[in-house]
Amino acid sequence: MGTDFLQYVISGITIGAIYAMVAIGYNIIYSVTEIINFAQGEFVMLGGLFAVFFAGTLHLPLYLAFICAVAVAGCIGLAMDRFIIGRARESSVLSLIIITIAVSILLKGSAMLGWGKDPYSLPAFSSGGPIMVAGAAIQPQALWIIGICALVVISLTLFFRKSVYGQAMLACANNPQAARLVGIPVRYMVFLSFILSAAIGAAAGVIITPVSMMEYERGALLGLKGFGAAALGGLGQFFGALVAGLILGLAESFCAGYLSSGYKDAVALVLLLMVLFLKPEGLFGNREAARLKKF
Amino acid sequence: MTGTDFQPSAPILKVSGLWMKFGGVTALRDVSYEVPEKVIQAVIGPNGAGKTTLFNCISGMLGPSEGSITFLGQAIGGIAPHRIAVAGVARTFQHVALFKKMSVLENVMMGRHPRTGSGFLAAGLRLPGMRSEEKLIRSRALEYLEFAGLAGCAGVESGTLPLGKQKILEIARALATEPRLILLDEPAGGLNMKETEDLGELIQGIKKLGVTVMLVEHDMNLIMDISDRVLVLHYGEVLASGAPAEIKENGAVVEAYLGAEDEE
Amino acid sequence: MGRKNWLIMLGAAIFIGVFPWLVMPFKAVSHYVDVMVFAGIFSLVCIGLSLLMGYAGQISLAQAAFFGIGAYTSGILTSKFGVNPWLAMGGGTVVCATVAWVVGVPSLRLKGHYLAMATLGFGVIVNIIFAEEVNWTGGPSGMIDIPYLRMFGRKITSDLAWYYLVWGIVFLVLIFCFHVLHSRVGRALRAIHEDERAAESVGVPTAGFKVRVFMLSAVLASIAGSLYTHYVTCLNPSSFNLMWSIRFVLMVMVGGMQSLWGALVGTVLMTFVGNEWLQVFAELEILAYGAILLVVALFLPGGIVSIGGFRRKRRQSALEGAGT
Structure with a gap:
């Protein structure tokens, strides 16, 4: 019983870290543009599959494959903004929703063409067997996932709090006109947000692939759960996303362990609905600020 | 005065x-x-x-x-x-808030909303009560347009009116709620x-x-x-x-x- | 409902009436009757979605879930409990209306992205339930042996009988919906779409109207689901997944969501595209859907019916304010 519990906690934290990273991807684009990118989950899928391509097909070393996959996803994110979202900046919210959904279908379809319908795996980042803690097994890859997630959260927080670029990006969201007036290149900041968000999503995809494999149609559900984490934490809140991602991961893991593995995917979604219905500003969001946003 | x-x-x-x-x-x-x-x-x-x-x-x-x-x-x-x-209690807004894609008459007909009652079923099945109510909505709306001096542009899309008339129309719509x-x-x-x-x-x-x-x-x-x-x-x-x-x-x-x- | 709409309806009814007799003599296209049965069934879903999206300005990515709830309610009641199919259809609408009310009341307080995500999440949950409740739904492997629909004591089996039944219902529903739109209720829905604050100020209970139109769209999807069940006589969760919800949105958008005729045209066209013409591309189908959706959203927000000046004045504003 105790061992099981510990095991569920570990797997919950691992998958929760992934959700947190997906949620952070939503937050970055939302912070700068107030757009929710429905294609966010597809970048996770693409990250995993591109890493498989670079490591498995081109036989690059794993760390290089990781970097290349993230870079490629970043470029796709840039292209998505440059060629599609950028054209629709003045469109209504409904149009933007439809457009990002269309992009997600296109990415998913392309992935199916490129990789087929089979799931792929990657070797773990470090070899060696699981580490035993109080009878529970921790895969080294889980440590990699948690570590990389922590790194992303810390560096992003620093980036947005301390760096000139980060401050400039946030200024764009608060008031694009004013940002333009003080000489911030808003367009460039939007590009940057799409690149960053795609890259972080892809990184999440690469690190999860050794644990749970990756296939072309995983994106939508990962994206939806990631959005659940973003909403639960409060849109735009990076620390909130981390906490919420872990809550979602743990809830899912416990459900799979103690209740029903079939319904584990529903847990995060039920939580998502509950947040949207009961506390749409999220656990860490600001109710006053939330009222002004477009939802 | x-x-x-x-x-x-x-x-x-x-x-x-x-x-x-x-x-x-x-x-x-x-x-x-x-x-x-x-x-x-x-x-x-x-x-x-x-x-x-x-x-x-x-x-x-x-x-x-x-x-x-x-x-x-x-x-x-x-x-x-x-x-x-x-x-x-009826109101108008500081920045005109008309239903711009509706006609002038339809805007005032909207004002009759709280004084009428037919719902989805009555409307969809076109029950007799709803039909007479609809006629009444139209005739009452025309009266309010008349009162406000806008009867001449009843069929015009309201968003195309000059600002002055839009403001008057908004008042007429508010008045229509009695x-x-x-x-x-x-x-x-x-x-x-x-x-x-x-x-x-x-x-x-x-x-x-x-x-x-x-x-x-x-x-x-x-x-x-x-x-x-x-x-x-x-x-x-x-x-x-x-x-x-x-x-x-x-x-x-x-x-x-x-x-x-x-x-x- | 206006002279123009009656004329279009007359034309459409004549076309639908003679269509089978035009295609049946030719072997290559005789199965178009079958495709049109599906188009009719999907039209019911899309007419509801058009009321919701195009007129009331609210998005739903959960229509496939309501379609599925109707379908499974009919399937389970008729095959496991021997309930009369028509009664089961009525049961489905009650279930759907109730579910739509429960989900709609909190959801429709949300706007734009959040509403889309909430309906999306709800739809996925429903789909998981279809796949997991194996005892009731047969799970991923599906449900079979659903009885045929009976009318006047006879089984309805031929494509032609189904064709006229389904399209008869479609026209009744269309007339109902046109009447709704050209009434106090329809004006209120358009008012909500244009300016919620102003609508409230003239006494429109905006939240209540949004929930009711959401319920109406769910009921129409449920009727469609019941018909679908008895037509194909087997059910599988994959017919009611997220992709189908997106397809319904696509059908409405391709035709033009600010017009019920648009929903009809879009549905028929996209059903043929999906069931017939895209089969050539096989695996590429999904890419084609994405591309069509993108092109329509970017370049033709008013849909097909906005081409050539038809409703030109609304063209620019077709999506304006929707879901914001």
Whole structure:
């Protein structure tokens, strides 16, 4: 019983870290543009599959494959903004929703063409067997996932709090006109947000692939759960996303362990609905600020 | 015409101890006031004095932080705007809020909404009651258009009207709800002199219908001409109230306005 | 509902009436009758979605879930409990209306992205339930042996009988919906789409109307689901997944969501595209869907019916304010 519990906690934290990273991807684009990118989950899928391509097909070393996959996803994110979202900046919210959904279908379809319908795996980042803690097994890859997630959260927080670029990006969201007036290149900041968000999503995809494999149609559900984490934490809140991602991961893991593995995917979604219905500003969001946003 | 024919009667609207706070900003601070029935009640004050916030509270667009609003003896503070409309309070908006893609007539027909009742089923099955109701909606809407002098453009898409006519149309739409109290938020904003004059006549016509008018306005000439009573708000507080002539002479009011002008 | 709409309806009815007799003599296209049965069934879903999206301005990515709830309610009641199919269809609408009410009341307080995500999440949950409740739904492997629909004591089996039944219902529903739109209720829905604040100020209970139109769209999807069940006589969760919800949105958008005729045209066209013409591309189908959706959203927000000046004045504003 105790061992099981510990095991569920570990797997919950691992998958929760992934959700947190997906949620952070939503937050970055939302912070700068107030757009929710429905294609966010597809970048996770693409990250995993591109890493498989670079490591498995081109036989690059794993760390290089990781970097290349993230870079490629970043470029796709840039292209998505440059060629599609950028054209629709003045469109209504409904149009933007439809457009990002269309992009997600296109990415998913392309992935199916490129990789087929089979799931792929990657070797773990470090070899060696699981580490035993109080009878529970921790895969080294889980440590990699948690570590990389922590790194992303810390560096992003620093980036947005301390760096000139980060401050400039946030200024764009608060008031694009004013940002333009003080000489911030808003367009460039939007590009940057799409690149960053795609890259972080892809990184999440690469690190999860050794644990749970990756296939072309995983994106939508990962994206939806990631959005659940973003909403639960409060849109735009990076620390909130981390906490919420872990809550979602743990809830899912416990459900799979103690209740029903079939319904584990529903847990995060039920939580998502509950947040949207009961506390749409999220656990860490600001109710006053939330009222002004477009939802 | 001044407020000489004004006789105090039972208050139609009673606001007491009203506070409205947005985060750290206090927009209304302990406002208490009574509006008698069948008068033209102006609300004035420098920008940011809380005039529109007061209207938003009365019409239910905002739920007050504290205090009560009583309309015809019924507490309406914090209840949904559509229920307040049904209770008999209509309003217009500072920035015209017409249904721009609907025709002029359809806009006024929308005003009949709270006084009619057929729903999805009656409409979908075209039950006889609904058909006669629809005819009545149309004929009553035409009457209100006539009253407002817009009968000539009933079929026009409302968004294409010039601003002056849009403002009048918005008033006609509000009147069509058969209110006992109508709130007009800067009806003369953006109008020229001739249009403002016509508007003044229309507002007096509304009063003659037995409808109480509350009016936020910056055009002092209009206010002095038509209103019976004036309420002055300043930084969310009641600064003064009384007949227009008294307000004109009130030192505090003059100072508040001059002060505000300096800031701008 | 206006002279123009009656004329279009007459034309459409004549076309639908003679269509089978035009295609049946030719072997290559005789199965178009079958495709049109599906188009009719999907039209019911899309007419509801058009009311919701195009007129009331609210998005739903959960229509496939309501379609599925109707389908499974019919399937379970008729095959496991021997309930009369028509009664089961009525049961489905009650279930759907109830579910739509429960989900709609909190969801429709949300706007734009959040509403889309909430309906999306709800749809996925429903789909998981279809796949997991194996005892009731047969799970991923599906449900079979659903009885045929009976009318006047006879089983309805031929494509032609189904064709006229389904399209008869479609026209009844269209007339119902046109009447709704050209009434106090329809004006209120358009008012909500244009300016919620102003609608409230003239006494429209905006939240209540949004929930009711959401319920109406769910009921129409449920009827469609019941018909679908008895037509194909087997059910599988994959017919009611997220992709189908997106397809319904696509059908409405391709035709033009601000017009019920648009929903109809879009549905028929996209059903043929999906069931017939895209089969050539096989695996590329999904890419084609994405591309069509993108092109329509970017370049033709008013849909097909906005081409050539038809409703030109609304063209620019077709999506304006929707879901914001």
